[in-house]
Amino acid sequence: MRIGGIEAGGTKFVCGVGNEQGEVVDSISFPTEDPETTLGKAIAYFKEKSVDAIGIGSFGPIDIRPGSPTYGYVTTTPKPGWGNVDFLGTLRREFDVPYGWNTDVNAAAFGEAAWGAAKGLKSCLYYTVGTGIGIGVFLEGRLVQGLVHPEGGHMLTRRHPGDDFAGLCPYHGDCLEGMASGPAIEARWNVKGHELPSNHPAWEMEAYYIAQSITGAVLLNSPEKVILGGGVMQQSQLFPLIREAVKANLNGYVSASEIVERMDEYIVPPGLGQQAGLCGAFALGLAALQSQVPSL
Amino acid sequence: MRIGGIEAGGTKFVCGVGNEQGEVVDSISFPTEDPETTLGKAIAYFKEKSVDAIGIGSFGPIDIRPGSPTYGYVTTTPKPGWGNVDFLGTLRREFDVPYGWNTDVNAAAFGEAAWGAAKGLKSCLYYTVGTGIGIGVFLEGRLVQGLVHPEGGHMLTRRHPGDDFAGLCPYHGDCLEGMASGPAIEARWNVKGHELPSNHPAWEMEAYYIAQSITGAVLLNSPEKVILGGGVMQQSQLFPLIREAVKANLNGYVSASEIVERMDEYIVPPGLGQQAGLCGAFALGLAALQSQVPSL
Numbered sequence A, B: 001m002r003i004g005g006i007e008a009g010g011t012k013f014v015c016g017v018g019n020e021q022g023e024v025v026d027s028i029s030f031p032t033e034d035p036e037t038t039l040g041k042a043i044a045y046f047k048e049k050s051v052d053a054i055g056i057g058s059f060g061p062i063d064i065r066p067g068s069p070t071y072g073y074v075t076t077t078p079k080p081g082w083g084n085v086d087f088l089g090t091l092r093r094e095f096d097v098p099y100g101w102n103t104d105v106n107a108a109a110f111g112e113a114a115w116g117a118a119k120g121l122k123s124c125l126y127y128t129v130g131t132g133i134g135i136g137v138f139l140e141g142r143l144v145q146g147l148v149h150p151e152g153g154h155m156l157t158r159r160h161p162g163d164d165f166a167g168l169c170p171y172h173g174d175c176l177e178g179m180a181s182g183p184a185i186e187a188r189w190n191v192k193g194h195e196l197p198s199n200h201p202a203w204e205m206e207a208y209y210i211a212q213s214i215t216g217a218v219l220l221n222s223p224e225k226v227i228l229g230g231g232v233m234q235q236s237q238l239f240p241l242i243r244e245a246v247k248a249n250l251n252g253y254v255s256a257s258e259i260v261e262r263m264d265e266y267i268v269p270p271g272l273g274q275q276a277g278l279c280g281a282f283a284l285g286l287a288a289l290q291s292q293v294p295s296l
Helices: A036-048 A089-091 A104-115 A176-180 A180-191 A200-221 A236-251 A273-290 B034-046 B087-092 B103-115 B176-180 B183-190 B201-221 B238-250 B274-292
Strands: A003-008 A012-018 A026-032 A052-056 A099-101 A122-131 A133-139 A226-229 B005-010 B010-017 B024-031 B053-058 B097-102 B125-131 B131-140 B228-229
Touching: A003 A104, A003 A273, A012 A273, A026 A036, A026 A273, A036 A089, A052 A089, A052 A104, A052 A180, A052 A273, A052 B103, A089 A099, A089 A104, A089 B034, A089 B228, A099 A104, A099 A273, A104 A133, A104 A200, A104 A226, A122 A200, A122 B097, A122 B103, A133 A200, A133 B201, A176 A180, A176 A200, A180 A200, A180 A236, A200 A236, A200 B131, A200 B201, A236 B005, A273 B103, B005 B103, B005 B274, B010 B034, B010 B274, B024 B034, B034 B087, B053 B087, B053 B274, B087 B097, B097 B103, B103 B125, B103 B131, B103 B274, B125 B201, B131 B201, B176 B183, B176 B201, B183 B201, B201 B228, B201 B238, B228 B238
Parallel strands: A003 A052, A052 A099, A122 A226, B005 B053, B053 B097, B125 B228
Antiparallel strands: A003 A012, A012 A026, A122 A133, B005 B010, B010 B024, B125 B131
């Protein structure tokens, strides 16, 4: 089987072809420009590839409610030109194959559950911490959709005692994304995050906010794995700081051995590394294909 | 069909018999004493009832992980005598029927989805705000279980600007339960909540904390309905305060019409009223029965 995948980010698109083991057979990447140009490039790529299905993990907000008149659209995004764009329909008009369609972070969570750090588990959360913050939610063997789709990056936070930064979110000011995204780090310290030394107090503060969100999400949803990806999480010194802070926050209340004894295996980087997004798109495409062929 | 239900609370047990429409045919209630006495009374009640299945929604923490050696146990509860008690096994030894077993709040969420305020929906959250705070999580048509089970009542909160109350939670101090449970209201104001006038500032503060948790849970899980039950929520003046605060918190970010236009129908009291817990237990029992008879 040949599964097409699109990791549609606000900055760049990655298109690829994978197999049913989630292995990348081929891929290309190009900057995200206006919809016509960008989707045109994606279509040109798949023209030559004869894929059996296509999975798309997209930046958003997007409409993922089956039956909605704007299902498959990018909806109210502030990204110029992309508001109210029929992403999925544009592809459908070119290729008559089953489609998987979800948010970028839900796709990554799905890929990690299929082939990565949450393989074999019924649940995980996938955080991306970068230009923005998103949380993919996979529970009871399913991606959570609901009213719209998870937007956990905007959960409200308790302020770090030593932090007087106002926060960058245009909607909420000091929500998680407003306080802990890459641009928030840069605005708070007047230097790009990757230029800060690994023992700079910025990282303890960053860990404080991310850990607070993880604590709430673990209490609410009890996921079996928490996976942290995105550009900011390339700062690997964050992992032990976050694990310690989550443990301190929970303070023994959740007595599962995964948390009390094996925290190093509970809060982890993506098993699929930088390919979590693209492989997640493959996983969506594969699931769409399999749901059309019940005997698989 | 005759479905048995047990709403097992830390203060009282309700046992009953319902039909497949979730209607209560018969019920009794008695105080929660030691496990032997209390489970003995439940067993004595069902001896005469010839039920086809039994559903149990229990106080916790409990073990709901299928395959776990202590599946069916009340685990680390501080309630004297109830730690490490084989609740489900004690019933099983008496009645050879299918069993549903979950937390009290998950059961209530399930009942509301079957016959109450979330009827026909694939998702809802059920809050109980009383002696403690619990959040039942029903998403994608399934109750969320995961690593242990949802314990959202202990999510961390941002402090109300006018509040210097330390919080009552022995684990987390000023988590949601520590700041907004019935005992927290009483400790903060030195008077029982139901003795405070409905225009007392206590209620705006209470709404602030509950709304903050709902905001986070709506962002993370995107539920189609949020249902608020429990003793504290008998103060009906809380509902408009909570709805306004959630809307202000979200600040237009989640543009679903359910939130922007129909908030009065989005955050609601239990459709099953005081019977949400018992009917939830029936729904668990009915689901257990149906999963054994796939043709139903």
